Amino acid sequence: MTIAAKFEIEYLQYLDAEGKEVRKDLPAFAKDLDHMVELYKLMLSTRVFDAKSIALQRTGKLGTYASCLGHEAAHVGIGSAMKPEDVLAVSYREYGAQLYRGVQPREVYMYWGGDERGNDYQQEPARHDFAWSVPIGTQCLHAAGSALAFKTRGEKRVAVCTIGDGGSSKGDFYGAINIAGAQNLPLVAVIVNNQWAISVPRKIQTGAPTLAQKGLAAGLFCIQVDGNDIIAVRKAMEDALERARNGEGGSVIEAVTYRLGDHTTADDARRYRGEQEVKDGWAKEPMKRLRNWLVAKKVWDDAKEEAWKAECDEWMDNEVNAYLETKTQPVTAMFDHIFAEVPADLAKQRDYVLSLENQLESKKGH
Amino acid sequence: MAQITLIEAVTQALAYEMAHDDSVMVLGEDVGLNGGVFRATQGLQEKFGELRVLDTPLDETTIAGVTVGLAVQGMKPVAEAQFEGFIYPMMEQIACHAARMRNRTRGRLTVPAVFRAPWGGGIRAPEHHSEANEHLFTNIPGLRVVMPSSPARAYGLLLAAIRDPDPVMFFEPKRIYRQYKEEVPDDGEALPLDVCFVLRDGTDVTLVSWGAQVKEALEAADALADQGISAEVIDVATLTPLDFDTIAESVQKTGRCVIVHEAPKTAGFGAEIAARLAEECIYDLLAPVERVTGFDTHIPLFRLEMKYLPSVQRVVDAAKRTLAAS
Numbered sequence: 001m002t003i004a005a006k007f008e009i010e011y012l013q014y015l016d017a018e019g020k021e022v023r024k025d026l027p028a029f030a031k032d033l034d035h036m037v038e039l040y041k042l043m044l045s046t047r048v049f050d051a052k053s054i055a056l057q058r059t060g061k062l063g064t065y066a067s068c069l070g071h072e073a074a075h076v077g078i079g080s081a082m083k084p085e086d087v088l089a090v091s092y093r094e095y096g097a098q099l100y101r102g103v104q105p106r107e108v109y110m111y112w113g114g115d116e117r118g119n120d121y122q123q124e125p126a127r128h129d130f131a132w133s134v135p136i137g138t139q140c141l142h143a144a145g146s147a148l149a150f151k152t153r154g155e156k157r158v159a160v161c162t163i164g165d166g167g168s169s170k171g172d173f174y175g176a177i178n179i180a181g182a183q184n185l186p187l188v189a190v191i192v193n194n195q196w197a198i199s200v201p202r203k204i205q206t207g208a209p210t211l212a213q214k215g216l217a218a219g220l221f222c223i224q225v226d227g228n229d230i231i232a233v234r235k236a237m238e239d240a241l242e243r244a245r246n247g248e249g250g251s252v253i254e255a256v257t258y259r260l261g262d263h264t265t266a267d268d269a270r271r272y273r274g275e276q277e278v279k280d281g282w283a284k285e286p287m288k289r290l291r292n293w294l295v296a297k298k299v300w301d302d303a304k305e306e307a308w309k310a311e312c313d314e315w316m317d318n319e320v321n322a323y324l325e326t327k328t329q330p331v332t333a334m335f336d337h338i339f340a341e342v343p344a345d346l347a348k349q350r351d352y353v354l355s356l357e358n359q360l361e362s363k364k365g366h
Numbered sequence: 367m368a369q370i371t372l373i374e375a376v377t378q379a380l381a382y383e384m385a386h387d388d389s390v391m392v393l394g395e396d397v398g399l400n401g402g403v404f405r406a407t408q409g410l411q412e413k414f415g416e417l418r419v420l421d422t423p424l425d426e427t428t429i430a431g432v433t434v435g436l437a438v439q440g441m442k443p444v445a446e447a448q449f450e451g452f453i454y455p456m457m458e459q460i461a462c463h464a465a466r467m468r469n470r471t472r473g474r475l476t477v478p479a480v481f482r483a484p485w486g487g488g489i490r491a492p493e494h495h496s497e498a499n500e501h502l503f504t505n506i507p508g509l510r511v512v513m514p515s516s517p518a519r520a521y522g523l524l525l526a527a528i529r530d531p532d533p534v535m536f537f538e539p540k541r542i543y544r545q546y547k548e549e550v551p552d553d554g555e556a557l558p559l560d561v562c563f564v565l566r567d568g569t570d571v572t573l574v575s576w577g578a579q580v581k582e583a584l585e586a587a588d589a590l591a592d593q594g595i596s597a598e599v600i601d602v603a604t605l606t607p608l609d610f611d612t613i614a615e616s617v618q619k620t621g622r623c624v625i626v627h628e629a630p631k632t633a634g635f636g637a638e639i640a641a642r643l644a645e646e647c648i649y650d651l652l653a654p655v656e657r658v659t660g661f662d663t664h665i666p667l668f669r670l671e672m673k674y675l676p677s678v679q680r681v682v683d684a685a686k687r688t689l690a691a692s
Contacts, residue, residue: 120474130438178425179432337471
């Protein structure tokens with residue numbers, strides 16, 4: 001028999017569910033315990049932020065919200081490995097990565113609270129990142145296009161896109177990794193495989209044993225990592241980013257995790273999955289193992305945990321207040337960003353809407 | 367000065383802008399060495415290299431999505447859909463992202479891109495190579511929909527489209543790609559977007575058209591002139607945002623209007639112009655507005671396609687009906 005080509009997919013894990021090291025060759029960043037504490041703190045603040053968001057939604061102060069519960073290691077691992085000049089194109093629940101890059105919780109609240117200004121990220125480097133992309137998978141091509149722009153201009157920057165297990169079924173995802181392979185683009189595509197696409201389980205998406213191997217068809221480097229182990233995610237990201245930055249090609253990383261919450265606040269996952277599965281998911285969740293590991297290294301303890309949680313609570317309360325105090329945009333705002341300048345024909349509609357608004361105001365006056 | 371065809375004017379505009387702005391690039395299927403299946407990008411890869419004149423994988427979704435990414439990063443991509451009938455896989459990226467990015471981000475991210483497509487029927491092509499579907503885009507906020515009807519307007523409008531800070535759909539009437547030549551100075555002078563062009567002054571009836579049908583409208587005006595009827599001819603050129611004022615001014619003068627387009631009649635862009643005339647010019651009208659259009663059928667394969675496309679005779683007949691009505 002002649003073999004035309006042969007492939008294998010590496011699985012990478014450093015910490016098991018209890019926080020025990022399963023291999024001893026820890027990457028350099030993981031030996032910097034201060035840095036690991038910083039990563040843990042951001043994971044924890046992401047979780048506090050997420051709980052606050054759901055509370056806001058449940059009390060009618062937010063529209064539909066997509067939770068990131070259980071994805072903290074994957075998301076912070078992605079965001080923390082990137083350089084400021086890189087570009088991130090997310091779908092809509094990668095808050096851990098985005099907070100790291102300067103997106104403010106108030107901006108997340110504004111977006112899910114019905115205000116486009118939430119997408120106008122004020123702080124760098126998030127300011128040059130893409131906004132949330134709701135049509136599944138479409139953002140992958142924006143990252144590929146960004147990577148093509150970097151290559152064309154000779155810039156040493158990398159475009160990163162994140163996508164779910166369901167999203168990896170979309171042609172946009174394949175199109176992105178395909179052109180990245182064909183043109184040797186600096187693209188890193190991360191499949192955050194949380195096992196569920198709303199109610200559809202991972203096994204319905206593909207007969208392939210891993211999602212990482214989809215990158216093989218595009219000629220990219222592929223790896224599957226424990227997405228609940230931030231050391232594994234971060235290491236795979238660092239390697240992929242370095243290869244991409246050096247012109248050695250793009251990568252597909254599958255981060256295997258579990259969606260501990262509902263798809264969004266409009267979803268009820270009890271309709272389609274059993275309690276035991278969720279319990280198993282909690283047993284492997286990402287916070288506990290990193291906390292155990294940091295505690296064993298004597299750089300973290302209960303007192304620090306409580307103190308940081310209190311700081312996060314205060315941070316989120318400030319963000320919530322800033323969000324709640326933000327006045328609704330003037331009604332004309334819906335016309336102001338359709339084109340660089342409002343065309344004459346559209347200005348007529350804007351003026352009409354404004355006149356309706358003025359009538360309402362004058363009625364209120366009486 | 368050289369006389370050039372409409373397709374040569376497209377090439378000339380692309381070459382001019384690429385030579386003067388390093389951020390302009392062209393991408394699509396067969397746009398490189400082959401110069402495009404209609405040769406719109408002929409010679410460009412030799413001049414500007416494989417990265418700025420990029421042959422993409424054969425996937426329209428990829429072309430459109432990558433174009434959005436390029437544009438957000440400050441490039442000015444000119445993407446080609448090989449035929450208008452193959453543009454459907456691009457529509458999600460165009461409608462959901464190209465057209466919305468500025469609005470979504472309150473102006474933080476923008477998409478200064480052009481999506482070119484050879485448009486329309488009349489070249490005896492196979493199925494899916496003769497579509498006129500501009501109306502699918504005119505209903506999408508945030509897009510400019512532009513269609514040239516002559517070599518000079520192809521050059522000037524394409525330059526304007528590339529320089530525009532927002533996404534532009536640039537539909538090229540392939541039936542008149544090589545129909546005639548005219549002098550088009552390669553001076554980098556753009557024509558204005560968002561305005562209709564009055565190609566011929568008249569007093570009795572206004573013929574409104576765009577793209578390849580402008581030719582039929584002009585020929586109908588000649589035929590009507592022979593019969594003592596003075597027709598004004600307007601090339602809409604930029605369908606959205608619409609310069610309705612130019613159409614209204616003309617109809618206020620003539621009192622009659624015939625709208626000519628190739629796409630199916632129902633909910634075609636002619637319906638929008640007719641509705642606007644009803645809303646804003648009804649008291650100026652001396653006769654019902656006429657629409658001479660393709661039919662609400664798929665454009666037939668080529669043995670019958672000329673029966674589908676608006677003919678000069680149908681335009682003349684419609685104009686005469688408006689005169690008979692008053």
